[in-house]
Amino acid sequence: MAEVHVIGQIMGASGFSESSLFCKWGIHTGAAWKLLSGVREGQTQVDTPQIGDMAYWSHPIDLHFATKGLQGWPRLHFQVWSQDSFGRCQLAGYGFCHVPSSPGTHQLACPTWRPLGSWREQLARAFVGGGPQLLHGDTIYSGADRYRLHTAAGGTVHLEIGLLLRNFDRYGVEC
Amino acid sequence: MATASPSVFLLMVNGQVESAQFPEYDDLYCKYCFVYGQDWAPTAGLEEGISQITSKSQDVRQALVWNFPIDVTFKSTNPYGWPQIVLSVYGPDVFGNDVVRGYGAVHVPFSPGRHKRTIPMFVPESTSKLQKFTSWFMGRRPEYTDPKVVAQGEGREAQPG
Numbered sequence: 001m002a003e004v005h006v007i008g009q010i011m012g013a014s015g016f017s018e019s020s021l022f023c024k025w026g027i028h029t030g031a032a033w034k035l036l037s038g039v040r041e042g043q044t045q046v047d048t049p050q051i052g053d054m055a056y057w058s059h060p061i062d063l064h065f066a067t068k069g070l071q072g073w074p075r076l077h078f079q080v081w082s083q084d085s086f087g088r089c090q091l092a093g094y095g096f097c098h099v100p101s102s103p104g105t106h107q108l109a110c111p112t113w114r115p116l117g118s119w120r121e122q123l124a125r126a127f128v129g130g131g132p133q134l135l136h137g138d139t140i141y142s143g144a145d146r147y148r149l150h151t152a153a154g155g156t157v158h159l160e161i162g163l164l165l166r167n168f169d170r171y172g173v174e175c
Numbered sequence: 176m177a178t179a180s181p182s183v184f185l186l187m188v189n190g191q192v193e194s195a196q197f198p199e200y201d202d203l204y205c206k207y208c209f210v211y212g213q214d215w216a217p218t219a220g221l222e223e224g225i226s227q228i229t230s231k232s233q234d235v236r237q238a239l240v241w242n243f244p245i246d247v248t249f250k251s252t253n254p255y256g257w258p259q260i261v262l263s264v265y266g267p268d269v270f271g272n273d274v275v276r277g278y279g280a281v282h283v284p285f286s287p288g289r290h291k292r293t294i295p296m297f298v299p300e301s302t303s304k305l306q307k308f309t310s311w312f313m314g315r316r317p318e319y320t321d322p323k324v325v326a327q328g329e330g331r332e333a334q335p336g
Contacts, residue, residue, distance in 0.1 A: 005254045005255065005257075007282055007285070009282065012295065036255075038255065039328060042328045050199075051198065058279060058281070058295060059328060059331065060259060060280065060326055061328065062212070062257065062328070064253075104285070104286060105285060164254050
């Protein structure tokens with residue numbers, strides 16, 4: 001079995017209009033992939049930047065996969081939320097990016113988007129907060145039903161991911 | 176399917192905690208420690224350290240320089256649990272008590288060679304305003320009982336930073 005190690009950090013997020021942000025992350029893989037060690041999803045702490053506008057989480061990611069095929073190469077997906085002083089949470093953006101496929105350290109910047117809703121919902125979001133959210137999380141990383149959505153851009157999630165590959169040459173994959 | 180016998184590899188880390196930029200604070204010292212998985216063990220060198228207290232330079236740079244050596248070798252059979260270095264920076268507050276100014280963590284680089292890493296630091300924050308005031312007044316800021324928590328992925332959602 002070929003093995004893939006994904007080791008790195010969700011460094012933080014920038015470019016969002018709200019400031020106290022946290023991120024829920026997960027990783028999605030195809031059916032041939034098996035997670036040997038590590039947690040498949042998690043949530044960062046809430047960070048309020050004191051200097052500058054980038055919220056830093058430095059959230060570690062350490063995953064060890066074994067796979068029999070290349071289909072379903074892992075994809076990291078994110079939901080960035082903001083928390084106000086009353087403790088209420090509001091969606092700031094959804095985003096996903098593929099895990100890189102060449103070994104080494106990579107800096108990734110993942111853009112995010114949020115669903116807009118009708119003009120009534122947008123007005124309500126500006127005054128009261130809240131706003132539409134996706135019912136099914138898999139729309140974040142799949143293109144299937146996207147045509148139904150009207151979205152606006154959010155900020156960017158920054159990651160530093162290191163990749164180690166093992167035994168891929170036995171299966172005829174050059175890396 | 177033939178099982179490969181576990182092969183041991185060594186990871187040697189040489190470097191230093193060079194300097195820091197904290198615009199609001201002065202007279203700081205830092206502590207470092209390593210967090211690693213179950214398959215890892217240090218074989219040589221020190222896995223923890225406390226630096227000297229440093230003051231800001233008088234020039235434009237306002238640099239806080241430690242130049243504090245890091246010298247450790249790990250052995251392992253599995254890349255899972257790759258070591259992370261956890262840094263905690265402490266300094267005096269208005270009343271002279273030692274309070275935490277920042278925590279940060281980063282993975283040790285994966286490829287051989289010379290690497291420079293800049294680590295953003297964060298401080299835990301109380302959620303209630305009254306607690307924020309009393310902690311400022313009494314000099315007892317929220318602090319992690321074990322700084323190694325910073326290197327872990329689970330349980331972070333409960334911490335406002």
